[in-house]
Amino acid sequence: MSNATILYYTCNTHRPDIEMACRRQLTSARNGHALISISLQPIDFGDANIVLPLKRSPESMHKQVMAGLEQATSDYVFLCESDVLYHQSHFAFTPPRDDAYYYNINVWRMRYPDGLAVRTDFCQQVSGLCASRELLLEHYHKRLERIEREGRFYQRWGYEPGVHKPPRGIDDFKAESWVSEHPNVDIRHDKTLTLSRWTPDGFRNPRYAKGWQEAYEIPGWGATTDILKDIDSGNSSL
16 A cells, blocks of 8 residues: 555553564554654654544544544554564555445454463454544544533443444444454553453453464464563564
């Protein structure tokens, strides 16, 4: 895809070794796409850095995404989080339609610091989202209007565009899934904004536990112990 921008957003509160490893990997995997970082403190990362002097919160995260969408000029946007290791194959995707949200569900969640990794068949996360910039602009504009109107963000709305329908969700556009050649690695640590689940019975809806697998080796990445060593040592060759 030649007309896409990566929007990397960070709350600047994660472990520096995790965050820097993810930035190094994103730099090598970006596949020629423009890269805008949106942070709560100044950082030297990407082609441009937008700083919003806010406190870490779900509301702040939505404002960060909106700020990046407003600055980007590409047709499509990848939303990327600061504690995910992205594989280059993730950025080879082009949305086939402009009226749907596309989630890469090829993702392993790796627990820091012991390296247990789990996957399921159906994992639509904002960190794996790619869609039309105009569609996302409309969506996040409505999200921020709702937050302003109701005074806060409510978990029942969900973070993922298209996954929940009104009145719980924001709009009626569909969420579609796709699978990259190699997975992304979502590093789960003690400062993640969303809940981590390490057993299949941790899901209220059994649908989301379908295909449950546990491993200490991730396809395309190798042993999780090696990934952890690279994070802890500052090695850029993840």
